[in-house]
Amino acid sequence: MDNKLKRNERIGAIVKVLCDRPNRIFTLGHFTEMFNAAKSTISEDLVIVKKIMETMSFGRVETIAGAAGGVKYIPVVVPERRAKVLNQIADRMRDPKRIIPGGFLYIGDLLYDPYFMKDIGEIFAEMFSYRGIDYVLTVETKGIPLAMMTANGLNCPLVVARNENRVTEGATISINYVSGSTGQIQTMYVSKNAIKPGSKVLIIDDFMRAGGTVLGLIDLVHELGSTVEGVGVLLETSEPAVKMVSDYTALMTLERVSREEIVVSIKE
Amino acid sequence: MDNKLKRNERIGAIVKVLCDRPNRIFTLGHFTEMFNAAKSTISEDLVIVKKIMETMSFGRVETIAGAAGGVKYIPVVVPERRAKVLNQIADRMRDPKRIIPGGFLYIGDLLYDPYFMKDIGEIFAEMFSYRGIDYVLTVETKGIPLAMMTANGLNCPLVVARNENRVTEGATISINYVSGSTGQIQTMYVSKNAIKPGSKVLIIDDFMRAGGTVLGLIDLVHELGSTVEGVGVLLETSEPAVKMVSDYTALMTLERVSREEIVVSIKE
The missing domain is CATH 3.40.50.2020 (Rossmann fold)
Structure with a gap:
């Protein structure tokens, strides 16, 4: 990608990817590659994505630690x-x-x-x-x-x-x-x-x-x-x-x- | 909602709502109410959402004019x-x-x-x-x-x-x-x-x-x-x-x- 995406653009894209595939684990590397961005940047994006999901009662975004780790979206029906x-x-x-x-x-x-x-x-x-x-x-x-x-x-x-x-x-x-x-x-x-x-x-x-x-x-x-x-x-x-x-x-x-x-x- | 969401939070939430219901028209009023935000603010958010969908090849976000108007997300499979x-x-x-x-x-x-x-x-x-x-x-x-x-x-x-x-x-x-x-x-x-x-x-x-x-x-x-x-x-x-x-x-x-x-x- 020629131009790097801005934070709010990355956040929109991360939401789309996670919600399209509930309960599937996506590695941090998946997103660093997708956006050509640093791990620290993606980690900060994910904090915001988690907050959105919780504030809007859309579901939970969970972080899974370890070698097979990453993040996944779990639908929550309030x-x-x-x-x-x-x-x-x-x-x-x-x-x-x-x-x-x-x-x-x-x-x-x-x-x-x-x-x-x-x-x-x-x-x-x-x-x-x-x-x-x-x-x-x-x-x-x-x-x-x-x-x-x-x-x-x-x-x-x-x-x-x-x-x-x-x-x-x-x-x-x-x-x-x-x-x-x-x-x-x-x-x-x-x-x-x-x-x-x-x-x-x-x-x-x-x-x-x-x-x-x-x-x-x-x-x-x-x-x-x-x-x-x-x-x-x-x-x-x-x-x-x-x-x-x-x-x-x-x-x-x-x-x-x-x-x-x-x-x-x-x-x- | 007590605290208004920030732009990047609204954008994440709009992406979730639109992509959950492909081809369904959501009015601007739906989002102004959801976020307690002005129409002009939501219109600016939607410009960014459209750009994300196109840049990432996720699909198209179309604006429908008129009384029954609003926006809808159409999946696009590149x-x-x-x-x-x-x-x-x-x-x-x-x-x-x-x-x-x-x-x-x-x-x-x-x-x-x-x-x-x-x-x-x-x-x-x-x-x-x-x-x-x-x-x-x-x-x-x-x-x-x-x-x-x-x-x-x-x-x-x-x-x-x-x-x-x-x-x-x-x-x-x-x-x-x-x-x-x-x-x-x-x-x-x-x-x-x-x-x-x-x-x-x-x-x-x-x-x-x-x-x-x-x-x-x-x-x-x-x-x-x-x-x-x-x-x-x-x-x-x-x-x-x-x-x-x-x-x-x-x-x-x-x-x-x-x-x-x-x-x-x-x-x-």
């Missing part, structure tokens, strides 16, 4: 922002036009909204980032955007289990599970090499009724020789009150769906 | 970055361990990699943003992460067609199409109200052989009374040379898969 986005989603869910015969609620459009899912993905990423997650796992189809945004926030790959065995998945392993919505035994498949043995896995799904699908995903993780470090669900139903899994985090509860009212509550 | 990410993906595809009996190639892990898909999504978002896209449409399953990232870059909702009619989709419309991989007639379904009539739709898919699936998606869009403004595909096969659709953009070509070699090329 309670006000969390309440705001969950309330927006809940409001949208309360539209009676969403009712499907049989007591179901159509929420596909919300689950495919990039902004809602980006925010919810950051909520889950913040919640589980301290667990050192290696993979985010979900099952097709509606949970994929949310799981993708969570994986993006955690700087890790996504793995998607399928409901049918497809030739393009290569060698797969399968597990049988009882779907809570239908009560029927179903099978899910995942590529045999999708998750390295000994990995830490976060399970993400959009919806939980009895928890049969999540239980199937947990079995799948164990079958692959890995451990489940957390389960995050956007919306659970209040009934059945006792789920097939106990250790999970749901952000919202669908209390009741009837012609008269749709009751959705947000969990603290 | 040729060097485009070549870099496509080459990284191609290199990964050339691993012989990916060969599946029948001449298929396992690329699920690449399609579920948030960073690859974020970059490819930005390539498509930049390519089609001038068309004023209202929706991104794909069909389950493997194309969903890419389509989601494209929708995020275009500031518009994603719509996912399904291969089975699910109760949770509500009323659906369906279309029959011939799958190029199997040669069989299949059906795909989409919620009747997922796309408003008269909309402009961008079709995104991960893989194209003969183009039957994309042709089905085009029919679906027409059936919903909307128009197709573009078709973006990550990887096409060189055979059959003549596809069922003519107007599409593929970024890479899978020339040949055999025990001896995997030939993948990148299109200019």
Whole structure:
């Protein structure tokens, strides 16, 4: 670069680089090279970047010491922002036009909204980032955007289990599970090499009724020789009150769906 | 806020807000309120933000005049970055361990990699943003992460067609199409109200052989009374040379898969 950037220009650029790749460590050398600037200069820039992120409640910028050290940005969803986005989603869910015969609620459009899912993905990423997650796992189809945004926030790959065995998945392993919505035994498949043995896995799904699908995903993780470090669900139903899994985090509860009212509550 | 932010702090914060929401228009008032600062101050900040984005080749910041005016960030993928990410993906595809009996190639892990898909999504978002896209449409399953990232870059909702009619989709419309991989007639379904009539739709898919699936998606869009403004595909096969659709953009070509070699090329 011919002209060196000014401090405020470097700061804008550092913010862009860090926020584009949450939870990824960037070395000081990455920035000294990018800006042709001294380490001391970049260190001073980073102090300002940290302050911005904290003052504006955008997240945290952490310094990691040592040979593999550097800085990384961790999204933080403050309670006000969390309440705001969950309330927006809940409001949208309360539209009676969403009712499907049989007591179901159509929420596909919300689950495919990039902004809602980006925010919810950051909520889950913040919640589980301290667990050192290696993979985010979900099952097709509606949970994929949310799981993708969570994986993006955690700087890790996504793995998607399928409901049918497809030739393009290569060698797969399968597990049988009882779907809570239908009560029927179903099978899910995942590529045999999708998750390295000994990995830490976060399970993400959009919806939980009895928890049969999540239980199937947990079995799948164990079958692959890995451990489940957390389960995050956007919306659970209040009934059945006792789920097939106990250790999970749901952000919202669908209390009741009837012609008269749709009751959705947000969990603290 | 008690203490007003300094210029370099405001600049960092503006970069974060704009880049978090590509293609969304933010009014000047949004920032004057956020920072408790004068319009003239924010205008000066924005000049610097624009310069950073251009100097660093991160994208463009455009000013929109008029009552609904403001500024927005448009991701720009410079040729060097485009070549870099496509080459990284191609290199990964050339691993012989990916060969599946029948001449298929396992690329699920690449399609579920948030960073690859974020970059490819930005390539498509930049390519089609001038068309004023209202929706991104794909069909389950493997194309969903890419389509989601494209929708995020275009500031518009994603719509996912399904291969089975699910109760949770509500009323659906369906279309029959011939799958190029199997040669069989299949059906795909989409919620009747997922796309408003008269909309402009961008079709995104991960893989194209003969183009039957994309042709089905085009029919679906027409059936919903909307128009197709573009078709973006990550990887096409060189055979059959003549596809069922003519107007599409593929970024890479899978020339040949055999025990001896995997030939993948990148299109200019």
